[in-house]
Amino acid sequence: MDGTQGSIYDVVVIGGGVVGCAVLRELSRYDLKLLLLEREADLAEGISKGNSGVIHAGFNAPAGSLKARTNVAGLALMYPLAEELGVPHRKTGKLVVALADEDRPRLEELKAEGDRSGVPGLEIVGESEIRRLEPLARGRWALHSPHTGIISPYELTIALAECAWQNGAEVRLEAPVEAIAYGAGLFRLETPRGVFSARRVVNSAGLFSDEVARLAGIDDYRIFPYRGEYLITDKDCGLRLGMPVYPVPSRDDPGLGIHITPTLEGNIILGPSAEPVEDKRDAASTREVMARLKAEAARLMPELGRTSFIHSYTGLRPKLIDPRGKDKFGDFVIEESAVRPGWINLAGIESPGLTAAPAIAGMVAEMIGAGLDLRKRPDFVPERPRRVRFAAAGDAERAARVVQDADWGEMVCRCEHVTRAEVAAALRNPFGARTMDAVKRRTRCGMGRCQGGFCTPRIVEILQDEGVPVDRITKRGGGSRLFYGRLKG
């Protein structure tokens, strides 16, 4: 058993989403023994992989709420953080468009709310300015937010964890917390990968944060999962969207409305829907919503009605508000438990959780610092080695890399131009994530228009070369195996 009785961690973070990983990385600045436990076979497998990837400015939540405060604080931290970690991102600006004059007051309200929260640079613009800012957008009026941006949420999550790991933090995958005992100032966390003791626990279990809290004897929350479906266009769809374009949010919409968002690679993401579901892992797409997404998006951008999509995905949001209840706004929960001192709950961290993550991490560090002696590590390294993408390199660098290591000369993914060297590097990640999806998220293999048709057989070969037996090759861990052994002969 690897979780020996002797190993007592100062802090264990439960949940390897963007918030948990941001907390881990923030705490790794200090001289603490740290561990992150993730139930899935890779990081960012929950809420963090299925969203719009937008760095929000912070005008959607009521001023004074934790959502607004951590969003505005997180916005200020996010761009320098993404730089530090070498995570691809772009400050694009964003438009919230009103298609009719009568929606303008709603834009004014959003602006006023944002101004109160200290969101920088918001202004209401008219038709010609909308066209200038984003030629593909339509609208009578729009709220322009110049500091909104886009980022890859799973790349950020992985980068945060890798940075923490470089600074000494440990990460265990496929380690769901199944039982928790408390005594003598220590939490004892039982997982299939061992039993771990912790002085402090940060519950960042996303959709399951209520259940994890309950294991610790805290029955304060109930998470209501909401499902959000998305579609992604081909990069070659002929439309170059510069910035996210949102509709005026309806007061009854549990989300921000179906919007269109560019990806860093040039696709357009369209979505999400927002509907309550029973099952916290029900990430299915439905025929009805796919049709609705297209219709809604065509309202914002008529050209989208005629384009082709290469992929769909579905995200889940952990809401604290009962879909049957009257409340429409549920704030983040960021608090130390009154009944279990030393246990910090992060619950209901839905949008804008991605942007807020670094700010939430700072708050958690302060809460931990109130009880534990936090000493800054003199050897903390905030950066992470830059990941080189062959597809983005120039001729000279490409040539040099192939000379250095012939694996850079072996193309694995035809659509996204990913080399064997990049796949091998992804498979040697420090956490042992070796699923097909882990490779996909780290390299973009399979994200192109063939959707893995060509590269899947190649990656299967490389996985075997790297020592993964055929029966252990999975899409995303658990029972998602691709093969049932070899054929006869």
Add this chain to the structure above:
Amino acid sequence: MMAERIETCDVAVIGGGPAGLAAALGARRAGAGSVVLIERDRTLGGILNQCIHDGFGLFLYKETISGPEYAERLIEDVARESIKVEAGAMVLDLAPDRLLRVNARQGYRLIRAGAVVLAMGCRERTREMIEIPGTRPAGIFTAGSAQNLVNLQNLRIGHEAVILGSGDIGLIMARRLAFEGVAVKGVFEILPWASGLERNVRQCLMDFAIPLELGSTVVEIRGRDRVESVVVAKVDGALAPVAGTERAIPCDTLLLSVGLIPENELSKRAGIELSPLTGGAVVDETLMTSVEGVFSCGNVLHIHDVADRASFEGFAAGKRAARFAAGERAAARTVRVSAGSNVRYALPQLLTAGKAGVEWSFRVTRPMRSVSIEIKGRTSGRIYARKKFPRLLPSELQKLKVSEAIEEDIEVAGHE
């Protein structure tokens, strides 16, 4: 630094499958001095290597052989010629001035070619392109990737399979899986007719008692980790699922054989005009694309029914590329060719005015009986060629030749 190291060749052929192998041979035999054949896989042959079934070569070799044997014969011919073969090398970029960026374990290089032949083949349509709702479990494969995993890597991809789409690879894989003891629950085709060749329907499904359900499709995929079942439903005349006809079929594997798309990523980079009807380049009677000196053949130009025809096109494209590299230039291509009633497309789409003896490839839009295909002048109404067919299927690629010279825009149409 890189500028000094641009290599040159007369003809560069991109892709070493049935079309590309033939193109390299065609170029060399037409006198091209230096021919480079660039294949991204580790060995030549392309998709032929995983097509271990019989049925290749009937037209080219007058006998039926397996895919690897067919490839072997062309590869042996290539080896006898002085053709520079670069396997494990992928062309990442093609500029309109015929500058290629090539990556391989041996090095990353730039090559400037006197003429280029595109022979990159095609890719398969995916689950996402046809927008099947449901979960995203493991166990969903395109038929061609399944063919690779089963035939080349000897892997068991499942125990119970449903196949969506009746394309040839799907039909071939239905039989292949049945051979390996996989229970093939059925092949479901949204159209009222099979997309694959008749002989494949007979030899791969009927002979193995695998049901083929026409006019039905998969409307939902179920299962969290691995496919647990798929829901199929009948479709109406507009191909929309009919409510109330759904039924769940338990299975752990879903194979998709829902169409092939010419893989024109490089063509797009070079700014080559593509046809929305074929998904491939718009070409003239020499198979030259809208970019001077760049020719196209095989499945990257339009989807073929059999490999032999892709090879024939390859020989022709290679020959024309060699002539272009030697300085031969065609006159302006002023005649436009369009597809008329019942014809999905006709190729070439452009023609040099006054050209005689040109042969058209075409496909019909639906199965037809006692049909007459005509090539007609759009101005004069004159019939340049007419041929009667007892039966035509959309799965078959057909040919029609005009012996006389054509000076006006023409239309290829079919009448029952």
